[in-house]
Amino acid sequence: MNLKKMLSEKQYDQIWSFYCGFLDLSLEQYMDIQKRLMIEQMNLWCASPLGKSILKGKNPKTLDEFRAMVPLTTYDDYADILLQKRADTLPDHPIIWIQTTWEGGKHPIKVAPYTRSMLDVYRTNVTACLILSTSTAKGKFDVEDTDKFLYGLAPLPYATGLFPLALSEEIDIEFLPEIKTAVEMTFSERNKAGFKLAMKNDVEFFFGLGSVAYAVSQSLSSMSSGGSGGLKSLLKCHPKMMYRILKAKYITKKEKRNLLPKDLFKLKGFMVAGTDNKCYKDDLEHMWGIRPMELFAGTEPSIIGTETWTRKGMYFFPDTCFYEFLLEKDMLKLMEEPTFKPRTYLMDEVVPGEKYEIVLTLLKGGAFARYRVGDMYRCVGLTNHEDGTKIPRFEYVDRVPTIIDIAGFTRISEHGIQSAIELSGLPVVAWTAKKEFSEDNRPFMHLYCEIEKDAFAHNAVSTDIIKEILTTYFKYIDQDYRDLKKILGMDPLKVTILRCQTFASFEKRYKKNITKVNPSHSDLIELLSVQNLQVAQEGGVE
Known part of the structure; x- marks a missing residue:
């Protein structure tokens, strides 16, 4: 019995449970x-050729x-097998x-196999996120079979492309635009089509x-200010939306401000994923009138955690991965x-306030064991009186220090930066780069560099x-870096010459x-x- 059937029979307590x-x-x-699940996975993994290759x-x-x-382990330990998609070597058959x-500039892509059992768990946990995004207290939620979903996700073969497919097995939520149309569109085309329909x-x-939701939300205001497909299409709107649009136009004119998404839409649920969400949550709440619920998902681990109605930390699903935690000082x-x-620590050994690198073993026939996915979390509590939980909760911190991730788009490494410098032919002789944040709390990469003496003396560079x-060469070696400007309108590089x-x-x-x-x-x-x-x-002036 799926969510649609349970909703039709008003089995609300059973749904929550x-x-x-x-x-x-x-x-x-x-x-x-x-x-229990880890023992099952251990037996599968250790018996597979992949497991044996690592166990030696x-x-x-x-x-x-x-x-x-x-x-x-890291992806290097699996690359030879997984990049060739050698299904016969895996713990279970991938669907x-x-x-x-x-890693931009060094390795083009990485791939991860998903088994049928993994997809079943994914479907259940994605549905839990949908429910929790609307909840206001334990057992209270607002999901209907007639709801509509704004499509702000990358399609398959990216991990976010699984989201609408999994939900479609549970409930007939309509995506705007519909999936079979959206996958053929560019990011910009999907946004415009989705908002026209909305x-x-x-x-x-x-x-x-979070970063994409912010960019999309900003584009809504401009699309709704009288351009083609915006307010000029008023006569094509449902009467309810016609009334909202006219009311929003009146209010924004009276208050002498730009139109915001909350003037037009009353979201039941708002979910964000990826890195740097902390930079956008407050602005998104202001724009939409609802606090985004953060969840965490990735290509290798699938969806592993979600916040609740308190929005005060993520809880990890117990059936997705077996979790181990590496202390920050030990990681360094x-x-x-x-x-x-x-030493790694289990869920019943974590300490509030500590920062950890997460180490994952995928359950249900997954390929990755004791895998360093490259993400840092802080434990923010072992219990929570507000939502009645008695299990640890976490907040996402950032990628591990060897990677500079900007807004969930990039994975800039030492190799990537060095490659861009070498390809550019610039007279840079020494450098360090750090992820920093602007006055308005937006992430960027700050490159501190030293150039050749003659170039410095003659102000040649x-x-x-x-x-x-460098921006030109970063875009050349890294598609994701190129998308930062194209999709988000961001210029993430700042340079200081020492x-x-x-x-x-x-x-x-x-x-x-x-x-x-990241020194x-x-x-x-x-x-x-x-x-x-x-x-x-030197008596100089800086």
Whole structure:
């Protein structure tokens, strides 16, 4: 029985229990589910050629032995098998392969297999997210079979393309525009078509990357201000929408402000995923009149966590992955000492306030074991009196420090930056890059670089020239970087030229090298203090 059938029979208590019952688990019950499913997965994975290739002759019999014998893995450990889509080597037969960018400028794509059992779990948990996005308290939600959903997602083979397909197995929600049409459209075309349909017939749900949702929301105001397909199409609208549009026009004119989405639509549910959502949530709430509910999903792990009506942290679904947590300090040590073997912690061992890199073993026949997907979380509590939960909840922090992710679009690494510099032919002799945030809380990449002495002395290269040339090469080697400008209108690069010998003076003064990507705040302050000291000694003006 799916959600549509249960709604038609008004089985509201059963709906909540089936889809959202994991929120009522005690920590002991949660761990029982985790361990039971993990033992099943361990037996499948260890018996597969993929598992054997990583175990190298070891044969774990217990969960503790599995965690001791299977090393922490990254995509490099699976690439030879997965990129060839060698289904016969996997723990279970894949039904579909999902794709995403691996690392711009170095590896074009990575793919992840999904089994039928994984898709079944995905469907149930996506439906739970749909329900929770409308909830105001335990057991209270507002979902109908006639609801309409604004399509703000990338289509298959990307992971977000699974969302409408999974929901269609549960309920007849209408997507705007409809899926078979949307997949043939560009991002801009989908937005315009979706909003035209929404303005004619209303919309109840919206889901997208936080950054994309923000860009789409901004475009709505301009589309609704009198352009073709906007208010000029008033006569084609449903009478309810005609009244809203006329009322919104009157209110915005009276208040002397731009039209906002909340003037036209009353969303039941608003969901955002991806990185940097914290930069957009407040603005999105202002624009739509509803606080977005954050969930977390990825290509390799599928959908793993969601917030509730409190919007105060994400809870991880117990049946998607087996979760381990690597302390931030141990993650940093592992970056410096690759042979270091850190301890990982289970869900019943996490500590509020601590930041962790998450380590995942996919359940239900998944390929990835003890997998470092590259995401950092902070535990914000072990219980929550507001929603009555007794399991840990988390907030998403960011990607691991070796990656600069901007607005959920890019995966900029040291290799990518170095490749762009080398291809550009710019006289850059030393650099470090850090993800920073503007005064209006928007993410960007700040490149601090030192150029050749002659170029510096003769002012042959300016920050604007370096920025323009590097932007060209970033777009050349990284499609996702190109989309930042094309889709979001973002220019994510800022360049600061440091004086000659700044990096060498830093190394001499502090007896260490500065990290190329995302140096610590203290190291960056020390680097800039060396630069300022040089300026003072030379009698220059910065």
